Amino acid sequence: MSTPSAIRKVYQGIAERHQMFRMLDRYAQRPHRFEGDASALYAGEWFKITESEHDYMFEILPPLWIRGSMFAIREFLTGSVTSVFFALRIDGVIRHFHGYCDLSDRGSVEDMRLAIIELETRPVRAMTPDERLEHTWSATADAYRAYSDETAAQYLHGQRVIALFSNAGSSRLKLLYDLTDGEITAKLPVQLRHLARAAVAA
Structure with missing residues (x-):
């Protein structure tokens, strides 16, 4: 990798x-x-x-x-x-x-x-899509991030995966680069969610 x-x-x-x-x-x-x-x-x-x-x-x-x-x-x-x-x-x-x-x-x-x-020193603080993904990976606890194996959806060996939880409490692994905008935004701290939207709009 x-x-x-x-x-x-x-x-x-x-x-x-x-x-x-x-x-x-x-x-x-x-x-x-x-x-x-x-x-x-x-x-x-x-x-x-x-x-x-x-x-x-x-x-x-x-x-x-x-x-x-x-x-x-x-x-x-x-x-x-x-x-x-x-x-x-x-x-x-x-x-x-x-x-x-x-x-x-x-x-x-x-x-x-x-x-x-x-x-x-940029006058407008905005996160690029890659910065949002990397922050998501960095901020996720080790217990909820891993590398893909045969149990991961869309299995690609050695790719980064994040655990996502449903409202019912069940979990599934999803490739980091397959996270939707909403899934990423949900994992950002509240003060960064506006920055995520600003980056998409830029």
Whole structure:
């Protein structure tokens, strides 16, 4: 299983410590986790964190490097991909972010920094369809998300699936990319539901 490694926001809102650690390996349940190079799966993902989590990660291990308002974690996640933490002044306020950068690409860190600033300074906050799907995956507890097997509808091996519940309390698995707009919106926090509609209308 692989996906393009374009720069992408994978969680809306600010991830505090518990959610941050969940986000650091959003694919922990994937089949054959320790086989092959998963660099493309992680590289380019980013999300917002608190100042406290940023400082905690700075102190937990000596950084691989520090460049101005950015630092990289010494331990690589996979291949040449590692965590980079950013403290960026946006609209006059210092905001904090985590991103996975592939350090074999010399421009990856700067590209991510610029992409974060560009998205976070947009005058209209709107979620793209992909951002809505990635937030849904990120915000769903491990017990209610998985990877498809023969029991999943429209079986495609290794694809991400989400558990959906009926009014009667029964559940079924559905491929993440087959979720309807209504099913996605129902899983978004109330404050993000308007953003989901704005993205569709854009």
